[in-house]
Amino acid sequence: MGTDSQNGYIRVFRSMLITAIAFIVNYGINLVLTPFITENVSTEAYGYVTMAKNFAQYAVLITTALNSFSSRYISIEYHKGNKKKASQYFNSVFFGDVFIGSAIFFVLLLFTLFINVFLNISDNVLRDVQTLFFFVFINFWLTTIFTVFGTAAYIANKLDVTGLFKALSYIAEALVLFVVFKLFPPKVFYVGVGLCVASLVVVISNFFITKRNTPDLKIQRRDFSGKCVKQLVVNGVWNSLNSLGNQLNSGLDLLVCNLLLTELAMGQLAIAKTIETIFAGLLQLVATSFQPILLRSYAAGEKNKLLYDLKFSMKIGGFLSNIAFAGFIAFGLAYYRLWIPNQDISLVYGLTVVTVLANVASGPMVPLYYIYTLTVKNRIPCIVTIIGGLANVLGMYVGIKYFGFGIYTVVWTTAIVMSIINLITNPIYMAKVLGLPLKTFYPNIVRNLISCFLLVGALNILSHILQPTSWGGLIVAILLSAIIGALIHFLVVFEKGDWNNVKHFLRKRRI
Numbered sequence: 001m002g003t004d005s006q007n008g009y010i011r012v013f014r015s016m017l018i019t020a021i022a023f024i025v026n027y028g029i030n031l032v033l034t035p036f037i038t039e040n041v042s043t044e045a046y047g048y049v050t051m052a053k054n055f056a057q058y059a060v061l062i063t064t065a066l067n068s069f070s071s072r073y074i075s076i077e078y079h080k081g082n083k084k085k086a087s088q089y090f091n092s093v094f095f096g097d098v099f100i101g102s103a104i105f106f107v108l109l110l111f112t113l114f115i116n117v118f119l120n121i122s123d124n125v126l127r128d129v130q131t132l133f134f135f136v137f138i139n140f141w142l143t144t145i146f147t148v149f150g151t152a153a154y155i156a157n158k159l160d161v162t163g164l165f166k167a168l169s170y171i172a173e174a175l176v177l178f179v180v181f182k183l184f185p186p187k188v189f190y191v192g193v194g195l196c197v198a199s200l201v202v203v204i205s206n207f208f209i210t211k212r213n214t215p216d217l218k219i220q221r222r223d224f225s226g227k228c229v230k231q232l233v234v235n236g237v238w239n240s241l242n243s244l245g246n247q248l249n250s251g252l253d254l255l256v257c258n259l260l261l262t263e264l265a266m267g268q269l270a271i272a273k274t275i276e277t278i279f280a281g282l283l284q285l286v287a288t289s290f291q292p293i294l295l296r297s298y299a300a301g302e303k304n305k306l307l308y309d310l311k312f313s314m315k316i317g318g319f320l321s322n323i324a325f326a327g328f329i330a331f332g333l334a335y336y337r338l339w340i341p342n343q344d345i346s347l348v349y350g351l352t353v354v355t356v357l358a359n360v361a362s363g364p365m366v367p368l369y370y371i372y373t374l375t376v377k378n379r380i381p382c383i384v385t386i387i388g389g390l391a392n393v394l395g396m397y398v399g400i401k402y403f404g405f406g407i408y409t410v411v412w413t414t415a416i417v418m419s420i421i422n423l424i425t426n427p428i429y430m431a432k433v434l435g436l437p438l439k440t441f442y443p444n445i446v447r448n449l450i451s452c453f454l455l456v457g458a459l460n461i462l463s464h465i466l467q468p469t470s471w472g473g474l475i476v477a478i479l480l481s482a483i484i485g486a487l488i489h490f491l492v493v494f495e496k497g498d499w500n501n502v503k504h505f506l507r508k509r510r511i
Helices: 003-040 043-067 070-079 083-113 123-145 147-155 159-183 189-213 226-251 253-260 263-299 303-339 345-362 366-375 379-401 407-433 442-466 471-493 496-507
Strands: none
Touching (some): 043 083, 043 123, 043 147, 070 083, 070 226, 083 123, 263 407, 303 345, 303 366, 303 442, 345 407, 345 442, 379 407
16 A cells, blocks of 8 residues: 555544544443433333434435435535536535425425324323424434535545544534533433534534535525436435334334333334444444545545455454454443433343344445445445345244244344345345455455454453453453454554555654
8 A cells, every 4th residue: 555545544534533433422322311301201211212213314314316316416526526517416416405395395395294093102200202203303304405515524534523523423413412401301302402503513624624624615596407406316216225124124123112012112113222322323433434535436446445445444444343243242231220320221232232143244345335336326226125124024024924933033133134135145245236246345355254253252251350340440351352353453454555654653743
């Protein structure tokens, strides 16, 4: 790897580091908020916090058709110097999002008014839940209509700057939640208010980044192009359907619990999914940080560099997912005893283990999902994901309705389906669309699985030695786990060129 490539990785690592800080701030909010709500409102009410966010994600499925390829087209045209064409894509996405986002928001308002017709909600929390959904949907509208302003960070490779503002948004959210929970009786809808404040900070920061780094991109109605909208939607509709498949695979579990089991089961699963959300955030952190350099390599036609970047992103994704998974296996029970001592800890721990199991396979693969965006080859993976999602929902229904398997059915079906997709269909088709041998990505996958197996064993031994019973002891255990996990993963997975990039990063005084 040359100096330019190494400097590119410096920005990737810096972006990951800064985004990780934002991630930690957000986790801190959940760390305090979850037990507070479950103890002062109810476990059932907390389930609706996650469900409201899930419903907002259902709405995002519609806007995905327009937005999924917006950064790609705008960035490529901007890098080529076609500022006029980039502006047309930019404004077409903005005005399209305003129209679509507003129309969806109106429908969501009607749903909120009659929410007790569709969901099983206790009368004592009905008004609170309705208000929660209202603010979460306001947050959806706000983030949707200003989505396109996030493109400037990709063009200028300034994701480290967006990470700083993201951390600031979480701090603002935490302050708002602290004030309202301190001054007023506890309600779950305050979470929605906090989300809106955080999104407002992000929107303002994206305006600032766009104006500073891509001044040619500004709101101009004359640059709206129906042809551009059509091109984006035609290419993006498969991504939208793929997102539907993803929702079928993991986004309907709380709804299934609400309709087929109980509100309590939904709340318990929501707590377990808090950890799964952390895992997903870690992987998205890697994927997002690598996207600007993947886009540059692809746009420049540098196939060898693109392949190296992809494989390196797999190793970093696997690094985070393996350490997180093995660490939770080893210290998850201790964590839950300290965090939510009044809950059914054994049940929540078991649900969480199965829920995060799929991340062992998805860890190295999530950064590679961008291949489908780069190549605009997303029809086959979309069909596979939808088939998997339908099989998942059917498996949940049959397992609960006819075999009485209960809540574990919800998490096991998802784990099995997603593992099959990420271990079989994705690696093969990703290699195919890049014109590479079908086995291209499997050596990295196998090394990642070996690393995970060794990590689980090593950290379980460590857990029997330490057996933490306090937050201080748990933090020490987590730090030791991270160090041991890094050593094992790097030795098993990393190659000489990878070590050079890491050493170059560590030698830099400014991160």
